[in-house]
Amino acid sequence: MTEPLSLDLMRDDIAAIIHIDPEEIGDDDNLMDLGLDSMRAMNLVLLWRERGVHLDFSQLATRPTLAGWWLIAKQRMDAMAEA
Numbered sequence: 001m002t003e004p005l006s007l008d009l010m011r012d013d014i015a016a017i018i019h020i021d022p023e024e025i026g027d028d029d030n031l032m033d034l035g036l037d038s039m040r041a042m043n044l045v046l047l048w049r050e051r052g053v054h055l056d057f058s059q060l061a062t063r064p065t066l067a068g069w070w071l072i073a074k075q076r077m078d079a080m081a082e083a
Contacts, residue, residue, distance in 0.1 A: 005053045005077070007070045013044055014066065027067040036064070053077055 003009055008022075015022040018035040025034065031041075038061075045057050053073055060069055 003051070005048055005051050005073055007066070010048075010070055010073065011066055013047060017044060025066055027070075028065050031064045031066065031069075048073070053080075 011022045011025050014031060014036065015025055017040045018031075020034065025031075038057075041060060042057055045055050045060070048055055053076055055069075055073060055076060059072055063069060063072065
């Protein structure tokens, strides 16, 4: 069974894909400035989809921070739980 998506897991996944330490990612840091490109972001979307959270890449692109992505993911997970 896969671990449910959390803020910390999201941070770890982003750090792993851009090869930096998770502590280097602040909640409000621009992920593109840290080295995340669109191909890697798409890979994260696919990874999180495997964990059951269906995120829209175009929505994430409008908020390229960990805090922004977590807000989108949390809203999506809450909506799924209510359905």
